[in-house]
Structures are given as structure tokens and as C-alpha cells.
Amino acid sequence: MPSAPKAHTPRERARIEFIGDIKQVARRQLAADGAGALSLRAVARELGLVSASALYRYFPGRDALLTALIVDGYRSLGDAAEAADTRARQEDEADLLGRWMAIAHAVRDWAVAHPHEYALIYGSPVPDYTAPPDTVEQGTRVPYLIGGLFLALAARGDAGPGLAVPPDADRSLRPLLEQLPPGAPAELVVGGITAWTYLFGAVSFEVFGHRSAILGEPRAYFDHEIRRLGSQLGLAAQVPGPTN
């Protein structure tokens, strides 16, 4: 195997594994004591290390460990969402509503399963902490997937329910439009942002407990609201063809 990721000596393997252990313990403590309360000494203790300074062999400091957790969180969420979309696409590539539902549920399932990691990436920003480029790259994956659905809609020539985008709103989209293939219809870009915003709004409300006094079966309700939104944004408009 000439193109293996790299030959790992036993020492390198042990090192990589231990970095994984460190992050896992850190994640557990984050869950127990809340974001912002990440303590290197506590992590070292739980790992059985006699001295906390040993961690400096693996991370240059507390912030670096925190960053690694954040990037991992985005990556893990991105993986889950992409896998869900890939599965849905294999079933019916043209069923944009189905793909939207798959992505949305994947995001929610992940958030419910990892509430503290979710809080870390979508909760209050940590003060004095600026996200490195890695974070941005991983954080873009889910919105990118959602954008893909609306670009597919645009490719069909379907412009959605047909609400016009007023000039000033259109102007404020410029930073985004510059990152997109030219000619993307503003109406559908708005649709994508709306879907993205609503998805994380609903998940945040559930994960942060703002809905617990109101909804009995969050998953069932989420399924409904997200399907309803997808339909209203035009994703349900099936291309005429094989319906099953």
C-alpha cells in the first residue's frame, strides 16, 4: 500500500490514540460541568496522569484542546448530515423534500445525542475565542448541503412560491452570492437561508429546553414542522416522472 495515509510507528499510533482519549474525556467533562468549564487538571486526573503538565505534550494549551473539540463537533455533525443525504439520494435523487427531511433529522438526532457538543458549536460564543479556519470549513458543511437542495431546485427552473426579494434584502445577500455559482436566483437563496435558520432554531430550542413545557413528542413535532417548511419553500414540488 504505497498511498497509505502515512506509515505510523507504534509510538505515533499510541500518540494518536491518546489524543483521542484526551478529547473523549474532555467531552465527557464538558457534558458534566458545562461549556467553558473545561479544566486541563481535571482531564489529566481522569486520565490517570499524575501531573497535568503531561498534557502539554499533546496540546499547547487549554484553548487548543477546546478548539479541537469544536472542530470535531462540526466534523461529526457534518458527517452525520452528509451520510443522511447520501442515503436519501440513493433512494431518490430527485426527491428534494425527502433529502431535506433526512438532513434535518440527522442534525436533530446528532444534537439530541450530543447536547453539550451542540451547545459548544451553536450556543453562546465563548468570549475571547476566535474560530480558526478549520472550524469554518467544517461548519459550512450543513448549510452547503441545504444549499445544494435549492440549487437543484434552481436547475429545474422552479423558482419556488414566487415571492419577490426586495432590493435592500437582495443587496444584503451580496457576500453570500459572491461565494456561489453566478446566476443563483435570490429567491432560492433566501429559501436556503430560511431552511438553515429554521432548522437550527428548532433544534436549539429543543436542546436548550425552551420547548420542553410545550411539546410532548419533540421528534414527531419536529418531523411535521420541518416537512411543512420544506413544502412551503418549494422542495415538495416533484419533478414530473416516476412517482413511487
Place this chain on the structure above:
Amino acid sequence: MPSAPKAHTPRERARIEFIGDIKQVARRQLAADGAGALSLRAVARELGLVSASALYRYFPGRDALLTALIVDGYRSLGDAAEAADTRARQEDEADLLGRWMAIAHAVRDWAVAHPHEYALIYGSPVPDYTAPPDTVEQGTRVPYLIGGLFLALAARGDAGPGLAVPPDADRSLRPLLEQLPPGAPAELVVGGITAWTYLFGAVSFEVFGHRSAILGEPRAYFDHEIRRLGSQLGLAAQVPGPTN
């Protein structure tokens, strides 16, 4: 004046004023150092107190001060939203879209002006912290206002765009329906929850920085998205009558 709130001795007045000072300083520090970093000693220092223990004359502990800040936050936000709706209602009580826009902008304006207080109440929940009843009462005010719009819609006999609510989603609404006047149409209750969810989703994204790389003029975009949502939820359906 027999029914004055209470006769305040000078000492009482000074006490109330000083409690206000404490909270104001605490809010400033929260803004500077981030949520969760509230320190009694730092607050005492900034107030010019020689010893931090003096604060225990005013709050039984750190958690009590934090709670006061949270309740104040909800109250302040609730005040802003209610004032906006009252103003809009005086202009045109029947213009539900106008009232929705007024409430939404009030929430966003408040959040943009007080980002750290916003993070305190709508960001990641503080661990090991359970909200006292006061919090709930104040926190319900904005959703209650939004609910009022949809109840008004229901009173008109207008059931909105007419998407049926499937049985399991309907079932999961039971905890909420028990707190509402009986006979509220599920379709409109869903509309209210959708509006509420989207509003705070959009504001959270903006305040927490998830949109900064994408939108140039957040306020203009917000105006558009929120108007669009309100229309789609049926709030734009004007009652036939005086149009001006």
C-alpha cells in the same frame, strides 16, 4: 396616596438603588468576560467595595445574582416586545402582519443592543442551574404575544394556508393546548410555534455570529425574512374593511 407601592425610607431607597448598581456592573462584566464568568469579587472591586463579602447584604450568593440578571433580561425583552406591539396596535389593531413585524424587530433590536444578556437567556443553558418560576413567567411574554396574533387570526375564522396537522404532531401539542383557551385550531398553534421558533433562530444566528460571513445588512435581511414568514403563516390576510 394610600396605594403607593410602599413608603420607602431613605435607607430603603439607597438599598434599592445599590442593588441596581450591582446588577448593572455585573451585566457589564458579563459582557466583557462572557457568560458563566460572573465573579462576585470582581463586581465588588468595580463597585469600590473593600470587601466582597459586603455583597452578601444584597444577594445570598452568586447564583442569586445570576438569577436576578436572567429574570431582568427576560423582563427587559418582554417590555420591549410588548411596547412595540402596543404601539402597532394603536396604529392598526387588525394589521396582524404589522404587529408581527413590530414584535420581531423589537426582539431583534433588543438582542443586538444587549447581546450578552441575550446569550444569557437564549444561549447554552448554564449547567446545574434550574430556572425559578419568575424566569418562566417573564420568559413566556414574547411567545404569548405571538400567540395573541394567531388567536386573533383564529377569531376571524381564518385557518391559515390550510395544511393539515397530522395526528402525532397534534398529539405532541397537548401540553401546550392544555394551557390555551379550548378550541384553538391546531393549524394556527403550529403557526405560532413556527413564528416563535424562526424569530429566535434568526436572532440567535445573527447575535452569535453565524451569519456575519454571509449577510451584509442584517437588519434589512431580517425585515424581509420575517415579513415573508409572517405572510406565509397567514398574518397578511387583511380583514376586509378600511384599507389605508
Place this chain on the structure above:
DNA sequence: TGTACATCAGTGAACGCGCGTTCACTGATGTAC
């Protein structure tokens, strides 16, 4: 296969810091007669 050396993981002490909370106390401000 064996030796000399370099690399690396982890230790342990120390620096300097900040924190919430308690407690007995001083001294000023108010109240009752």
C-alpha cells in the same frame, strides 16, 4: 547483535492567580420613649 546516542512521555515542584463563602467585628444610621 550490540553499543552510544537522541528522542520522547511523563513527573513533580513551583509561580502566581482568582474564586465563593463564613464569621466576628466596627461604626454609622435610624427608632422609641
Place this chain on the structure above:
DNA sequence: TGTACATCAGTGAACGCGCGTTCACTGATGTAC
């Protein structure tokens, strides 16, 4: 109007705690010849 007492605000010391990070070090594991 004046005196005796109670209430209250703020002090200052102390307890016990945890934290991130540095540094010189020991001893094991790998590498080169």
C-alpha cells in the same frame, strides 16, 4: 430635644479550593552505526 438602644452596611481576616502554565528532571523507547 435628648438619650438609650436596635438595626444595618461594610470591613478584614481566614478557610479551602481549583486553575493554567513553566521548568528542570528521570527513565523508557526508539535509531544509527
